[in-house]
Amino acid sequence: MGARRPVTIVDDEWGVPHIRAESIPDAYFGQGYVVARDRLFQIDLQLRRDLGRLAEAFGARFVPYDEAARLLHFRGDIAGELAALPANVVACARAYVAGINARIAELEANPADLPPEYGVLQLRPLRWDVADLVRIRSGDMGSTTDEVRRAQLAARGLLDLDALVAPLAWDWQPRIPEGLDLGAVSKADLGILATTEGPLPWSDEVLAYYDPVYDRLDREAHGSNAWTIPASQSATGRPILANDPHLGIGGFSPRHLAHLTAPGFDVIGAGSPGMPGIMQGHTDHYAFGRTNTHIDQEDLFVLALNPDDPEQYRHGGMWKRFETVTHTIRVKDAPDVRVASRHAEYGPVLRHDPKTLRATAMASVSLRPGANMTFAIIALNLAKNWEELAEAARLHVAPTNLHYADRDGNTGWRMLGHVPIRARHDGLLPVPGDGRYDWQGIVPTQEMPSVLNPASGWFASANQFNLPDSWSPGKRVSSFTWNAPYRYERIVEVLRQPSKHGIESSVALQQDTLSLPARALIPLLPARLDGAAGPAAAMLRRWDMHLEAESAPAALFEMFWIELGKAFLAAVVPPAARDLVKSVDPRPMLALLAQPDARFGPEPIAARDAMLAAALAKGWESALRTFGPDPAQWRWGDAHRVVLRHPLSRLPAIAAALPAIEGGGSGGDGFTVMARGYVAARDCTVSHGASFLIVNDVGNWDESRVLALPGQSIDPRSPHYRDTYAAWIAGQTRRFPFSRKAVDAHARQVTELRP
Secondary structure (H helix, E strand, O other): OOOOOOEEEEEEOOOOEEEEOOOHHHHHHHHHHHHHHHHHHHHHHHHHHHHOOOHHHHOHHHHHHHHHHHHOOOOOOHHHHHHHOOHHHHHHHHHHHHHHHHHHHHHHHOHHHOOHHHHHHOOOOOOOOHHHHHHOOOOOOHHHHHHHHHHHHHHOOOHHHHHHHOOEHHHOOOOOOOOOOHHHOOHHHHOHHHHOOOOOOOOHHHHHHOOHHHHHHHHHHOOEEEEEEOHHHEOOOOOEEEEEEEEEOOOOOOOEEEEEEEOOEEEEEEEOOOOOOOOEEEEOOEEEEEEEOOOOOEEEEEEEEEOOEEEEEEEOOEEEEOEEEEEEEEEOOEEEEEEEEEEOOOOEEEEEEOOOOEEEEEEEHHHOOOOOHHHHHHHHHHOOOHHHHHHHHHHOOOOEEEEEEEOOOOEEEEEEOOOEEEOOOOOOOOEEOOOOOOEEEEOOHHHOOEEEOOOOOOEEEOOOOOOOOOOOOOOOOOOOEOOOOHHHHHHHHHHOOOOOEOHHHHHHHHOOOEOHHHHHHHHHOOOOOOOOHHHHHHHHHOOOOEOOOOOHHHHHHHHHHHHHHHHHHHHHOOHHHOOOOOOOOHHHHHHHHHOOOHHHOOOHHHHHHHHHHHHHHHHHHHHHHHHOOOHHHOOHHHHOEEEEOOOOOOOHHHHHHOOOEEEEEOOOOOOOOOOEEEOOOOOOOEEEEEOEEEEEEOOOHHHOEEEEOOOOOOOOOOOOOOOOHHHHHHOOOEEOOOOHHHHHHOEEEEEEEOO
């Protein structure tokens, strides 16, 4: 199936495709085509990983990754799932897939035009099938990892230390499920998912470089900012909706810009390559943005095996047999490998151990019937207004704060995502899989929190705790764990200022580098300091606490922050827990430093001051090593570099054919509104942040602003391989043309796709 009628693609000077079609599905055909044009290897590699087809292209060391991917596939009735979806949504998804395949067909006819990776690796791209959009699910073992850690701490009588790693809302105390053998729980219960959670094994160096704890911390720090300003508080007299999603930085860009137009349909913004639709942007009627909210969507269930037949497990007072599925994994330059995966009432079996008569299974909302997240973005794009968005929300599985603002002056917020109903446990530790702790379904979409035209006017989300009072322990809870609130608190400071808020002030707020942790920490520095700590403290006390790339105090502060984290961890975590508590959240750390208690010893204030002095001195020494002998020449951006490398760059031929994009340094860190996180255990290179930013001028769409990193294409032969890198480093947004007149004024290339 291809486009039914001609599709016109107008590329502007930044390589953004403005797709003009005669039907809505044909517009999605155009989007699939341009995504494959600009990002083919990116979406092809992800498809191979999701389908469990890496080994056939890259060899035997990828077999475990293929096995893990197939374990998480949806195993239900795919045709039935498609039939249950809205017909217009499925039509658009089919057209998107057809557009990808149309571009692949063009390249197969002219192999010299294939992206460079295919020649280097001697590959051909996979063809796409809409059934795979149902089969591939986004199961995440993040919360099950937390459950295992808590159980292990509880087994040692040290569960209270978990509050240092992941503070719980309402100061909740985790409940140990009745019948759970704490001593038997270990990381091995996560099975193959634990051994394949890291980077793909392109080389031994890649695997040696990987640390699961720090990688997990970095992924958990990914977030987003969004705020919505009503017309009454806006300098434009119209609503403003700003959004900057924080995702991984260092490899392929996670967003691709596009504009889809058809009769009765006009939407522009950023999509996720390989997923049809626009995730952040606006239609001709309303703007929409998103940040992650928090929903605990997975649980680890411990199963008792039948001693007479370990292929059976006890559930609901009877023995039930595992369903076993056998997969044949093709392997490059080696024989095929056959693997078997087991599935229980709850979902995939991660570990099966007949010797101990014990198994574990993971329940995930993503693996349930109807959890077709890939189709949800299309449904949101097709909605015409707030009411239709509410209906489309039922397809949206992933935890999301949806921001909304329309031309009529309405603004709104809705919490999206599937929330499991746990009747007898809190989801914080593994539970026995005997039936007592089974989920009781999913919270109905219409019962999820939402507000239209809030009385407070503006509102914001930055992954902070934002559940209304009607969602609390004893009533209903989506999650007990939430991101630190520093970005949100800074946004609130700015938005509460009495002057009306304009487009440029939203642009400036997205680039704000004020550090609230620094503002809390620096006043705690002891008045009298000796040695290197003295000049270090003097520099920090003169600082405005903005983590600018050109700032010497910012460079020092980050070195101090890293050393302080190490010292605090060593001081408050006993040796018996250090294999489990390898990091500390800044919230309990700053709180304990402000009010030291017996955990610092018999003289807590003196011990706190000694710790700060020692960390400050070490931070000064680290800054000398990192930035040079002259403190006046230190620059945070010299260490906080923005380097984008191909994910396969460890392969010399790939590195030569697809050069790294680098040269710029950034301000900010993981806690500033201009989020630029890094993994301190490795280096200070930026590892996550807002690679896409938009400020929507609602109703006057051509005045909206946009910024993206590093360009539309991942092919170095394209002029749009890195053409927005320098602007992104400098924080220089541009107008985002939307009207036909504005788009045509910036047009640089026109392509006609014919049926």
